[in-house]
Amino acid sequence: MGRPRTFDEERAVESAAELFARHGYEGTSVDDLVTAIGVHRGSLYKVFGSKRGLYLTALRRHLDRHVLPLAGRVAAAPDPVRALTAAADAYDSGPAAGLLLLAQAETAHRDPEVAALTAEGFGALEEAIAAVLAASDGPAAEAGPDLARALTAAVLGLRLRSRTADAAAGPGAARALAACLAPPPADRPTGE
Amino acid sequence: MGRPRTFDEERAVESAAELFARHGYEGTSVDDLVTAIGVHRGSLYKVFGSKRGLYLTALRRHLDRHVLPLAGRVAAAPDPVRALTAAADAYDSGPAAGLLLLAQAETAHRDPEVAALTAEGFGALEEAIAAVLAASDGPAAEAGPDLARALTAAVLGLRLRSRTADAAAGPGAARALAACLAPPPADRPTGE
DNA sequence: GCAGTTCGAGAACAATCGTTCTTGACCGAT
DNA sequence: ATCGGTCAAGAACGATTGTTCTCGAACTGC
Numbered sequence: 001m002g003r004p005r006t007f008d009e010e011r012a013v014e015s016a017a018e019l020f021a022r023h024g025y026e027g028t029s030v031d032d033l034v035t036a037i038g039v040h041r042g043s044l045y046k047v048f049g050s051k052r053g054l055y056l057t058a059l060r061r062h063l064d065r066h067v068l069p070l071a072g073r074v075a076a077a078p079d080p081v082r083a084l085t086a087a088a089d090a091y092d093s094g095p096a097a098g099l100l101l102l103a104q105a106e107t108a109h110r111d112p113e114v115a116a117l118t119a120e121g122f123g124a125l126e127e128a129i130a131a132v133l134a135a136s137d138g139p140a141a142e143a144g145p146d147l148a149r150a151l152t153a154a155v156l157g158l159r160l161r162s163r164t165a166d167a168a169a170g171p172g173a174a175r176a177l178a179a180c181l182a183p184p185p186a187d188r189p190t191g192e
Numbered sequence: 193m194g195r196p197r198t199f200d201e202e203r204a205v206e207s208a209a210e211l212f213a214r215h216g217y218e219g220t221s222v223d224d225l226v227t228a229i230g231v232h233r234g235s236l237y238k239v240f241g242s243k244r245g246l247y248l249t250a251l252r253r254h255l256d257r258h259v260l261p262l263a264g265r266v267a268a269a270p271d272p273v274r275a276l277t278a279a280a281d282a283y284d285s286g287p288a289a290g291l292l293l294l295a296q297a298e299t300a301h302r303d304p305e306v307a308a309l310t311a312e313g314f315g316a317l318e319e320a321i322a323a324v325l326a327a328s329d330g331p332a333a334e335a336g337p338d339l340a341r342a343l344t345a346a347v348l349g350l351r352l353r354s355r356t357a358d359a360a361a362g363p364g365a366a367r368a369l370a371a372c373l374a375p376p377p378a379d380r381p382t383g384e
Numbered sequence: 385g386c387a388g389t390t391c392g393a394g395a396a397c398a399a400t401c402g403t404t405c406t407t408g409a410c411c412g413a414t
Numbered sequence: 415a416t417c418g419g420t421c422a423a424g425a426a427c428g429a430t431t432g433t434t435c436t437c438g439a440a441c442t443g444c
Contacts, residue, residue: 006391006392007392022301023302024218024297024298026216026218026219027218027298027302029430029431029432030431030432030433031430031431039392040391040392040393040394041392041393041394041432041433041434042391042392042393042394042434042435043391043392045432045433045434046390046391050432050433051432051433101297102297102298104352104353104355104356105216105293105294105297105298105352105355106216106219106294106297106298108355108356109214109355109356110215110219115356118356119356119357122353144368146364146365146367146368147365147368147369147372149350149353149364149365149368150346150350150365150366150368150369151346151369152349152353153345153346153347153348153349153350153352153353153365154342154343154345154346154349154369155345155349156345156348156349156352156353157344157345157346157347157348157349157350157352158341158342158345158349160296160297160345160348160349160352161296161314161341161344161345161348163296163297163300163301164296164300164301164307164310164311165311172338172341173338173339173341173342173345174342175338176336176338176339176341176342177339177342177343177346180339180372180373181372181373199422221400221401221402222401222402222403223400223401223402231422232421232422232423232424233402233403233404233422233423233424234404234405234421234422234423234424235421235422237402237403237404238420238421242402242403243402243403
């Protein structure tokens with residue numbers, strides 16, 4: 001019963017995520033959202049309740065569709081080097097990749113619900129890297145969760161910096177960092 | 193001639209920097225500023241021209257008073273490990289330490305002047321770390337600026353994460369990361 | 385085909401935003 | 415002592431914020 005809705009909620013959330021990822025929460029107005037999505041104000045409030053509601057669903061969907069799968073792929077990597085490069089590469093691309101980043105920087109410290117979501121995302125990434133570290137036999141194995149936290153932070157920081165820096169310094173830097181904890185010093189062909 | 197001003201511009205900028213560092217640019221209203229600083233709206237606009245003007249001077253002063261000196265201290269460190277821990281410790285503390293961070297995350301990508309300032313700050317830190325790396329003889333020496341970028345990003349990301357995480361995971365993680373590129377593998381007492 | 389319900393379009397809401405104006409009070413130089 | 419100029423205090427500005435209301439059109443179940 002009733003008139004069926006003619007807009008795709010999936011696409012709406014996706015467009016909203018892209019806007020939020022680019023301009024942040026406060027930097028994205030409801031007018032921006034309705035013009036970019038193409039949906040009417042009333043419908044948007046009918047479906048999502050509020051701007052914050054739309055933001056929360058966009059963030060949760062970002063976690064479910066991108067961040068957590070990425071954490072799974074990272075955890076399945078055979079060694080820390082490939083885990084780190086995979087994390088950096090995947091997190092650098094994608095239109096809404098900055099959503100988690102901006103949420104942490106801008107909104108998490110004053111919205112507990114957002115903080116819970118970002119903590120979930122970053123926690124998953126850290127645990128994935130920690131798992132790979134623990135399974136490795138390099139010098140990184142002993143460092144444990146602390147090192148995992150630092151590496152995740154590095155990926156995060158590179159992404160943040162690449163929002164203005166010229167371009168693509170991310171992958172190179174991540175590779176350099178990965179190479180740094182790569183070699184079990186024994187099998188490194190320096191003098192042989 | 194004229195009535196002398198009765199408020200301390202130095203303190204005003206400092207208070208403003210603290211507010212901006214905590215709540216971001218968009219998250220800090222002019223009302224918040226005038227009540228926190230204790231100065232009148234008119235005086236504030238007379239001296240700084242606009243909210244953005246106050247923000248820019250606060251950011252520049254933050255660079256001159258804290259970031260660039262920190263870069264100098266980092267560059268003077270005797271080895272990469274101490275350089276990195278010094279950077280992490282210093283950047284974690286201080287009331288307005290998040291100013292550069294928030295500026296990069298929130299404002300830099302749409303305000304070229306802010307982008308220039310953040311680029312200056314991060315560039316100085318990266319160059320300092322790169323210099324220490326180049327002077328070192330560990331495995332990090334060859335990696336060059338890419339690794340410096342990654343390490344700076346790690347400090348940045350740790351600070352960003354510590355805005356909501358429980359506390360003090362930063363120093364431990366930074367130390368773990370530093371320890372990871374510390375040992376010239378030869379003089380590590382593993383089997384001797 | 386009619387009733388009931390939901391959707392889409394746009395005006396309108398109060399609140400807040402950054403900014404400016406008006407009004408006296410105060411001070412230093414003449 | 416008086417005048418010129420800068421100050422502080424607060425009201426007020428238009429613009430924009432997020433949100434809600436009103437209205438007519440569109441569709442499904444009886």
